[in-house]
Amino acid sequence: MHRSAFVRTLRTIAGWLVVGAFFFPIYFWTSVAFRDAKDIFNWPPIFFGFQPTVRNFEQVFGISLGFGFGSQETVTPGGGNFYMGPRLWDSIVVATFSTVLAIVVATLASYALSRMHFRGRHEFVNWVLSTRMMPPVAVAIPMFFIFKQFNLLDTYTGVILVHGLMNLPLAVLLLKSFFDDIPAEIDESALLDGASRWTIFRRIVLPMAKGGIAATAVLCFIFSWTEFLFVLTLTQTGLKTVPVVSSTFVTSIGTAWGNMAALGAAAIVPAFVVILLVQRHLVRGLTMGSLKQ
């Protein structure tokens, strides 16, 4: 009995230490966002107890928070070198619309894949899945030239299209696994009552799969929000998302670490949101439904 209590205590401590080690970079980065330059470049590095400031956030987002722990200068929108307001907006637009695109196309397809039996269904699912294996660079290079021909470079349409397409395999497989969870007998009895497939889909299946669709949408949003290579390749000046501008903080006169960290800290906020919203479905999403929980 004593030994078991000892083991439990030991295990609790080990668990907290391990997760603490993984959380440390997130803490440190967020703390850098609230520092003055002198507290960022100190050696040995400062881990706690620096004088906090919201200056970095004010510069990056072009807002005056007003309660700056002693921040004096006023900040004008669009004023600073690292004003990121438009970039956040780009990220939001791209992630939102590409998610809508992926979800609409994928719900239709995965309903058919879940309910209708046809020759080659298994091969079809495998084909959808195999598109996930393509290295993004093998898509981005031809896409650049195709987009150039169709004047889609540097446009919302182009990036939204590519991000929507990128998320399709995930969305299809995930939604199929959610639809598979709804008993097919419900559809069949409605069919016998004379309802059409479309009516059944809209009136019965969609409402029942709401939770799963929402979880899929959140995951698509996050994958678009974090995507790097396509935006880097397919945009020049017209739009840029947050991950892509992160590397532009490195300049010839040094890196604007404080501003960079403020942007990074803001980009971590979706991480909190997604964990709150879809924690239950996260594994299913990351493994594209291949491990049902």
Add this chain to the structure above:
Amino acid sequence: MSIAQVKRIAISDSPWPWLLPLIALLVVFTIYPFIYNVWLSFHEFVPKSRGLKFVGVDNWIQLWNDSRFWGALGVTFLYFAVALTIEIVLGMAIALLLDAELPGFGMLRAVLSMTLVIPPAIAGMMFLLMEDSQFGALSYLLGLVGLLDKATPMLATSSLALVGVLIAEVWQWTPFMVLIFLAGLRSLPAEPYEAAMIDGASSLQMFRRLTLPMMSRVIAVAVLLRGIDLFRVFDYVFVMTSGGPGTATYTVSLYAWQQTFSFLKWGYGATLSLTSLIIVMVMANMFIRVAKVRW
């Protein structure tokens, strides 16, 4: 409703209208770029005329003789093998540790999964800051335990740069393995363990004889999904080292991208990216067959 009527419904029930938008988009996204890539790999960009010129198999011959490509392939495989091994072993260990209802463990599992939704490019920047030799917190901590000499800039030292990138990689994606393995561990039946307990098996024996075999499918899925992503690594190397110092962290994806967009070798870039695609496809399909992964 008669049986004949039911049958008629079933026959008229075609999946194709439902699948059409998906098929159209996937053709645009996969088949067309693929064909375009193949076509491009037989051409080369001529800066003077700003046009493409057919060059036959020149790009493929160049690839065969390009030591930088083979170096990049080596770096990619090294990165792939090291990261996958660490992430599986460490991920399994942490999953076994956290697979218990102890105070706060629910929250710990949630906190751990946060790393997965941070943009990799931003995670790379985080570690770029922390691995700086002048003021980086991680360099400082590694120096404290004697693993790193203070004067050594990790990411600018060719023997250490890949380690520096791998730290970011392992930090961000080990939690992915932990979550998958935890989901697997939670779905294991209790009876075999009870029987083994009665027979007096040690916990190590139970892990080797029960947990590992029953988890094999879960492990295979984790290896497949992570393996595909590892092989196409781009974000971390792009923001942290740009392939340097020298060619120490050049991966195939980064090399293909730079050839295309920095050096305007469009045809050669396409050849490189096509090669990367072929390697991933062959490896993934071999793995799916051997490990019998089913979706």
